[in-house]
Amino acid sequence: MQIHVVKRGDSLWKLSHFYKLPWQEIATVNRLTQNDQLSVGQTLFIPTPFSYTVQPGDTLLVISKKIGVPITELQQANPGVSDMSLHVGLVLNVPERKKKTIVTNAFAEPVPKARVNFAAAAKGLTYTTIFSYEVNENGELTPLDDDEFLKEIKNKNVKPLMAITNIKDGEFSTEVGTAILTNESVSNKVIENSIAMMKKKGYQGISVDFEFLGKKNKEAYNNFLKKITKAMHEENYIVLTAVAPKISSTQIGEWYESHDYKAHGEIVDYVILMTYEWGFSGGPPMAVSPVTSLKKVLDYAITEIDPKKILMGINLYGYDWKLPYKEGGEFAKALNPVQATQLAGKRKEAIQYSKKDEAPFFTYWDKEKKEHIVWFEDLRSMKAKFDIVDQYGFAGVSFWNLSFGYPVFWNYLIDRYTIK
Numbered sequence: 459m460q461i462h463v464v465k466r467g468d469s470l471w472k473l474s475h476f477y478k479l480p481w482q483e484i485a486t487v488n489r490l491t492q493n494d495q496l497s498v499g500q501t502l503f504i505p506t507p508f509s510y511t512v513q514p515g516d517t518l519l520v521i522s523k524k525i526g527v528p529i530t531e532l533q534q535a536n537p538g539v540s541d542m543s544l545h546v547g548l549v550l551n552v553p554e555r556k557k558k559t560i561v562t563n564a565f566a567e568p569v570p571k572a573r574v575n576f577a578a579a580a581k582g583l584t585y586t587t588i589f590s591y592e593v594n595e596n597g598e599l600t601p602l603d604d605d606e607f608l609k610e611i612k613n614k615n616v617k618p619l620m621a622i623t624n625i626k627d628g629e630f631s632t633e634v635g636t637a638i639l640t641n642e643s644v645s646n647k648v649i650e651n652s653i654a655m656m657k658k659k660g661y662q663g664i665s666v667d668f669e670f671l672g673k674k675n676k677e678a679y680n681n682f683l684k685k686i687t688k689a690m691h692e693e694n695y696i697v698l699t700a701v702a703p704k705i706s707s708t709q710i711g712e713w714y715e716s717h718d719y720k721a722h723g724e725i726v727d728y729v730i731l732m733t734y735e736w737g738f739s740g741g742p743p744m745a746v747s748p749v750t751s752l753k754k755v756l757d758y759a760i761t762e763i764d765p766k767k768i769l770m771g772i773n774l775y776g777y778d779w780k781l782p783y784k785e786g787g788e789f790a791k792a793l794n795p796v797q798a799t800q801l802a803g804k805r806k807e808a809i810q811y812s813k814k815d816e817a818p819f820f821t822y823w824d825k826e827k828k829e830h831i832v833w834f835e836d837l838r839s840m841k842a843k844f845d846i847v848d849q850y851g852f853a854g855v856s857f858w859n860l861s862f863g864y865p866v867f868w869n870y871l872i873d874r875y876t877i878k
Contacts, residue, residue: 565586640678672716
């Protein structure tokens with residue numbers, strides 16, 4: 459596969475001529491029409507041809523990274539080729555890549571837009587976790603209207619998982635979590651009700667997402683995970699947990715202190731690291747998941763959890779902040795990569811890319827003459843994240859969430875990996 463970054467003057471016809479692919483093929487895989495205007499800095503997925511045409515500035519290392527093939531394999535497919543012999547327009551043979559196998563999960567609410575986005579994403583998913591069955595202080599589950607979505611998930615041969623949370627009135631509740639974890643009869647009821655619901659609906663596993671429990675509930679949460687995992691395994695269900703992005707075992711804060719990386723890694727089947735939201739709707743403008751911050755979490759995580767049990771969290775969204783940023787002021791608007799790219803095109807702004815953060819961004823002025831900055835995700839930032847997944851040897855990834863559509867990304871994913 460190859461990622462093309464649009465330059466001024468690019469068009470589908472020009473790219474078709476350069477890559478020796480029908481423009482319709484490039485348009486289809488990127489969900490474009492012949493009349494769509496390309497934005498400078500926009501990323502396009504170029505299906506892997508059997509050949510590659512050398513571009514200005516190319517070296518064997520640059521080409522190998524572009525097409526995802528090791529230099530040694532590239533040289534074997536092109537005997538005698540070296541950096542010295544490369545010239546613009548030279549056509550190289552592209553060897554077939556060896557694909558790694560990964561596990562993928564995506565969270566999704568049972569709402570129409572998530573169901574539409576699931577249709578495009580299904581080919582790249584092992585699991586889809588329906589979010590969420592809220593558990594109350596009595597151990598009862600709030601019902602969800604998920605029957606039709608579950609049918610669609612199963613019809614696509616994706617395994618549905620059920621998420622349980624300590625959410626109350628739209629927020630994670632310390633009080634609800636404490637009531638569940640500190641009362642054995644209530645925690646037992648949560649487990650019994652969860653299994654009953656899973657059998658009734660046809661779920662194949664559960665994701666436990668209890669947050670903001672505080673330090674006082676750390677051991678109680680570990681014990682609950684032991685009980686629910688034992689019960690789920692007896693029914694041949696898998697268990698996942700989602701944990702806050704910690705950088706040490708002593709990190710302070712209600713969100714962090716109850717999530718014991720070592721215990722979770724020993725107890726459950728997969729641990730989802732929520733490695734996003736450094737840039738968030740109410741915070742200062744920045745990349746949602748800058749790699750410098752992300753790697754600090756990963757470097758700590760692998761000291762506590764077997765990498766083969768880790769699913770690295772990946773966001774499918776970005777934010778549009780109004781400038782100047784004021785703490786406590788107007789919240790940023792969330793948007794998906796397609797919306798961000800279209801906005802840049804509409805405002806005739808070139809998309810820039812931060813190598814430090816491995817994230818795209820751009821600024822623009824609105825009709826009220828207010829400046830904005832948009833940080834989001836594109837194929838470059840996704841590639842950077844998956845390079846990290848491969849580097850650390852993780853089991854796979856977990857996406858938040860399918861309310862945000864990014865159709866072309868799923869083509870990139872299945873081109874790069876075999877999905878377990």
